[in-house]
Amino acid sequence: MKLKLRGKLILSMGILIFMAVLLISSLSYLSLQKAYDKNIQAEKEKLDQIIQSQVECMIGVLQAEYDKYQSGEITEQEAMDNAKYIVRTTRYNNGTGYFWADMADGTNAVHINPDIEGTNRYNTQDEKGNYFVRDTIAAGDKPNGDFIDFYFAKSGESEAKAKRGFVKKFEPYGWYIGTGNYEEDMLPIIQEELDEANKSCFFAILVTYLAGLIIFIIGTLITCIIAKKMSDPIQAASKRLIELSQGNLSDEVEEFKAEDEIGDLTRALAKTVQTWRDYIQDISSSLSELDKGNLQFDIEMEYIGDFAPIKQSFQNTIDKLNDTFRKLNVSAEEVASGSEQVAIGAQALAQGTTEQASSVEELASTINEIHNHVAGNAENAKQTSDKAMNSAIELETGRKQMEQMITAMNQINDSSSEISKIIKTIEDIAFQTNILALNAAVEAARAGTAGKGFAVVADEVRNLASKSAEASKNTASLIEATVQSVQKGTGIANQTAKSLEHIVLSSEEAAKLVQEISNASQEQAAAIAQVTLGIDQISSVVHTNSATSEQSAAASEELSSQAQFLMNLVKQFKIK
Numbered sequence: 001m002k003l004k005l006r007g008k009l010i011l012s013m014g015i016l017i018f019m020a021v022l023l024i025s026s027l028s029y030l031s032l033q034k035a036y037d038k039n040i041q042a043e044k045e046k047l048d049q050i051i052q053s054q055v056e057c058m059i060g061v062l063q064a065e066y067d068k069y070q071s072g073e074i075t076e077q078e079a080m081d082n083a084k085y086i087v088r089t090t091r092y093n094n095g096t097g098y099f100w101a102d103m104a105d106g107t108n109a110v111h112i113n114p115d116i117e118g119t120n121r122y123n124t125q126d127e128k129g130n131y132f133v134r135d136t137i138a139a140g141d142k143p144n145g146d147f148i149d150f151y152f153a154k155s156g157e158s159e160a161k162a163k164r165g166f167v168k169k170f171e172p173y174g175w176y177i178g179t180g181n182y183e184e185d186m187l188p189i190i191q192e193e194l195d196e197a198n199k200s201c202f203f204a205i206l207v208t209y210l211a212g213l214i215i216f217i218i219g220t221l222i223t224c225i226i227a228k229k230m231s232d233p234i235q236a237a238s239k240r241l242i243e244l245s246q247g248n249l250s251d252e253v254e255e256f257k258a259e260d261e262i263g264d265l266t267r268a269l270a271k272t273v274q275t276w277r278d279y280i281q282d283i284s285s286s287l288s289e290l291d292k293g294n295l296q297f298d299i300e301m302e303y304i305g306d307f308a309p310i311k312q313s314f315q316n317t318i319d320k321l322n323d324t325f326r327k328l329n330v331s332a333e334e335v336a337s338g339s340e341q342v343a344i345g346a347q348a349l350a351q352g353t354t355e356q357a358s359s360v361e362e363l364a365s366t367i368n369e370i371h372n373h374v375a376g377n378a379e380n381a382k383q384t385s386d387k388a389m390n391s392a393i394e395l396e397t398g399r400k401q402m403e404q405m406i407t408a409m410n411q412i413n414d415s416s417s418e419i420s421k422i423i424k425t426i427e428d429i430a431f432q433t434n435i436l437a438l439n440a441a442v443e444a445a446r447a448g449t450a451g452k453g454f455a456v457v458a459d460e461v462r463n464l465a466s467k468s469a470e471a472s473k474n475t476a477s478l479i480e481a482t483v484q485s486v487q488k489g490t491g492i493a494n495q496t497a498k499s500l501e502h503i504v505l506s507s508e509e510a511a512k513l514v515q516e517i518s519n520a521s522q523e524q525a526a527a528i529a530q531v532t533l534g535i536d537q538i539s540s541v542v543h544t545n546s547a548t549s550e551q552s553a554a555a556s557e558e559l560s561s562q563a564q565f566l567m568n569l570v571k572q573f574k575i576k
Helices: 005-071 076-089 132-140 183-245 261-291 305-570
Strands: 098-102 108-110 146-153 160-170 175-182
Touching: 005 076, 005 098, 005 160, 005 175, 005 183, 076 098, 076 108, 098 132, 132 146, 132 160, 132 175, 146 175, 160 183, 175 183, 183 261, 261 305
Parallel strands: none
Antiparallel strands: 098 108, 098 175, 146 160, 160 175
């Protein structure tokens, strides 16, 4: 369920009042409980004072008996016997309270139970494990004595219960005089006071909570009244704001006369609605003037706060429109004037481009002829380059063959030298043969008739030797002449080889030059082709320019018409 503002205010204030009452009641309860606990602690301290005073009274009585001994009225033994009797028989708290006396070594000096007197209880423990005799001695050794807590079961019972005791030392006999009572036996003494305190505490708590309930009820009623006074104007303002968000500015805002924030809210809302109404009316009036074409006005109404930029922006818009229309009027006139000049220029341009087109066509024809000649030159140069290259190859082959011939002639020369050596050997053999033939002839002459046949053989051998010598001489002459011819031919061949090398180098250079000429001619042909393409493009552009010029002339006439139309439109507005 959606809570209204009034319900939220009542609920919030109710919760705050309830929490305040609860806090105050809780604090009161805690304070009363603390006071109750303090009362209980005070009553317990009263009980401690009771048992402490009983011990101190007992010590005072024992001191009186001891003083009698000191004064000589009784003997020391009589004084001690009287002291034991007093400790053993003295009772208080309806007979439940009694006394005992222990020595420093834990030996019991006096007890209501005769069986315990004279026993050592130093290591005796109570039901909870406490060494209560040791605690008794430790408490009695303190200057003013001290309290002890221990646990013993009552006579006829098995459950150990808490006891509270006080111990103080009686110096003349070295006795640790103590007494103790069960805490539950001491409570009846203070129970009446505790009951009264409980009643007072309960009544106080009841009064506190009743007062809190009354405060809560009264606070809730007051809250309802205040919430109504606060919520009614806020609801009215909220309703008006919803209508304002829906565009309703005609209805008036209900004002409340309260001199507080809510009254300020309603008055501020009414002023806001009126201000917006005035602004919208002013803006509507200005837009109506703009719709009529009237720009001869300014925003006179004062716009405040964050609305001031709206006025400034609107006024800037009006000023810019005035400036724009002034500029449009001037521009329209300039466009009208310029369009006529553009039309004239476009016609002149169209005529010029027509003449350019004719010239470009003639230039294109001339360039095509040049391109054909250059292409032919490039082809011829390429063929010449190929032939020069072939000649260079053939010359290189001849040079290599000439080198081979020179090598062969050198080999012939070397062989001739070897043949000369062989012929020389043959001459030597013929000479030796001739000598042997002479010797044989001499021996055959000495032999007489028996040697005639050998003499004939010797003559034939001599003749053969002579013929061999003559033939070797003739061969040597021929070989020498051949060698001289070969040497001469070798020299001529070497010179020819060198000439062929120069011719080959020159042919290669010529082939390179021809190749470069061919490449250059081809590049020229390609360049001229590009030039031709460019001329064609220029021709196309010139034709396009011619068409564009004609269109520009037509567009200029249309522009002039539109400029005149724009001037007529601008004249419809009244500018400053």
